Amino acid sequence: MMSYEDPPQSKLFYMGINIDKRIRKNHPLRKIEELIDFDFIYNEVRDKYGYNGNESIPPPVILKLMLLLVLYNVRSERELMDTLSERLDWLWFLGFDLDTEIPNHSVLSKARRRWGEEAFRSFYERVVWQCVESGLVDGRKIFVDSSLIQADASNNSVVDRQSLKRYLSESYKELEKRLEEEREDEEGDNDDEGGGVNSRYISTTDPDAAIVRTSGKAKLRYETHRAVDSAYEVITAAEVTPGDVNEAHMMVGLIDSHQQNTETSVETVVADSKYGTISNYLSCFDRGIKAHVPDLKDVQSKSGLRGKIFSDYMFNYDSETDTYTCPRGKKLRRKSLHINRESVDYAALRSDCRVCELMPRCTKNKAGRTIKRHLRQEELDYMRALAGTAVSKNDIKTRQHLMERSFARAKRYGDDRARWRGLWRVRIQEYLIASIQNIQILLKYGTDPRIALAVKRVREEFNGKLKSLFKSSNQYLLGFFQLPKSGFERDLLVRTI
Ligand code: SF4
Structure with a gap:
């Protein structure tokens, strides 16, 4: 006999309900709860709270809420709180009961402001250290790359600093006031990363974001920089800057952060040609690090207009006579020393070049061809030769897939768009995303x-x-x-x- 469903009736009391029993044994949140210590945050933010007044939501609960927000890529904090009471697993993870009062969504933004980015950096570094202790980090070889993320600001918010019209805009006046306050707060801090990003244009809604043009479209963007360990692809260093920062300048900082976070020494760094600058090669040389990084100068010399003229590599240096010999067999002699550039210019004779049939392919300078030689050229040549070995080329090939994988996984957690405005908030987002990616590795390979x-x-x-x-x-x-x-x-x- 067929039965009929009873009309739904709300019960006033539910006896014997145990949320723990309703969460499956292999639920990812259960594993995260077992694996990660959230209580450390009590000590981390203790001095950010007063001793009187209303009691706050316990800091570990706030940290877990932030983690849920990013892990499940929930669009907004308001939506997270609206959904919370419908999700038994989230309630269990937070230690809430069915009838626990759901906090207001504003507790998260208040906590971010109160704690600052340092608390989240600590959380990220602790997760990295847990990966190290679990044998998931080798530490000797790292891959470095960066990716752009769209800022939470419209192009319409951009104003021209040099235009008089900006003084008519209410939002610009508001922005100037805010920047002035921030400058006063940061007085003596020597932190030059905050504030405006482009010299001429600035967004009134997110002044830290920079206008970056990619694929013909100019947008307000930030840039995430990462170092990934070769063993299990643990993200061992993460940084965020405005989108117009040259990624090459970030490499040494990422190496330092990796070494500090993992207490290991980098032996090899792998990156693409954007990082193949003189400064990076020499920094790696000084630290005894192999740079498996293609030479930027070499790549540039093969592309565009520069590809049409003879590259420096076609000129042979003779250390005995301290001269270069050009493809036509003429000598280029030492001309001038540039202390700031740490280089010496070598020049061919104007009379030699003027009558040379190779001149259109050699130089556009009517005075003749010049070559710059760095004061540490031998060391540079050694590093460039190292970057051209078969092992290095193999690493560079591996880098492409490995780093693309790391950034593609980050996109699952919303790393293609900034959730919040302001550099320090976007850093918080990156620390949370990188922590989640590392936690996933811990879950996969275990903690033992x-x-x-x-x-x-x-x-x-x-x-x-x-x-x-x-x-x-x-x-x-x-x-x-x-x-x-x-x-x-x-x-x-x-x-x-
Ligand atoms: S243009 Fe001058 S430097 Fe260049 S190949 Fe001719 S002689 Fe040599």
């Missing part, structure tokens, strides 16, 4: 160092076996195609195979 080590060994063994399998199957195929024509021999070989 023995497990991590075992996983690594199995991987290596599997890779080894795979290689030998390929080797033998190659031999097998080779044998098959070289089968003798005679019927008897052929039959014997086929049977043996």
Whole structure:
């Protein structure tokens, strides 16, 4: 006999409900709760609270709410709070009961302002350290790259600082007032990263964002910079800057942060040609780090107009005579020393170049060709040669997939667009996203160092076996195609195979 569903009736009392029993054993939040210590935040933000007045929401609950917001990529804090009472797993994770009062969404923005970015940086660094303790970080080889993220501000908010019209805009007046207050707050702090970003244009809604043109479209953007460890792709250093910052300037800082966060020493850094600057090569040389980074100058010399004239590499240096020899066999002699640039200019004779048939492909300068030689040119040449080895090229190929994977995963948690306005808030977002990505690695490979080590060994063994399998199957195929024509021999070989 068919039964009929009773009309829904709200009960006043539910006896014997245990949320813990309703959450499956392998729920990711259950694992995160077991794995991550959220209570550290009590000590971290203790001095940010007063001793009197209303009691706040416990800091670990706020941190967990922030984590949920990013982990489930919830659009807004208001939506998170609206959804909270419908999600048993979230309630359980926060230690709430069915009838616990849901906090107002504004507690999150207030906590961010009260705690600042440092609390979130500490959380991120603790997760990195947990990965280190679990044997998931090798530390010797890191991959470095950056990615642009769209700011939470419209292009319509951009004003021209040099235009008189800006004084008519109410929002610009408001912005100037705010910037002035910030400058006063930061007095003596020597932090030059806040405030406006472009010298001429500025967004009135997010003055920290920079106008960056990519694929023909100019937008307000920030830039995330990351160092990823080679072993399990743990993000060991993360930084955010306005979108117009040259990523090459961030490499040394990322190496330092990696070493500090993991207490290891970098032996090899891998990055694309944007990082292949003189300054980066020499910094790596001084630190004894191999830079598997293509030479920026070399890449530029092959592209555009520069590709049409002879590159510096076509001129041979003779240390005995301290001269260069050009493709026409003429000498370029020392002309001037530039202390600031740390380089010496070598110049060909005007009379040699004027009559040279190669001049259109050599220089546009009517006075003749000049070559710049860095005062540490031998060290630079050594680093450039290192970047051209087979091992380095292999690493550079690996970098592309590895870093794309890291940024693509970040997008799942909303890393393509800034949730909040202001550089320090976008940094908070990046620390949360990088922490979540690292937590996912911890969940996947476990926290026990023995497990991590075992996983690594199995991987290596599997890779080894795979290689030998390929080797033998190659031999097998080779044998098959070289089968003798005679019927008897052929039959014997086929049977043996
Ligand atoms: S233009 Fe001058 S430097 Fe260049 S190849 Fe001719 S002689 Fe040499």
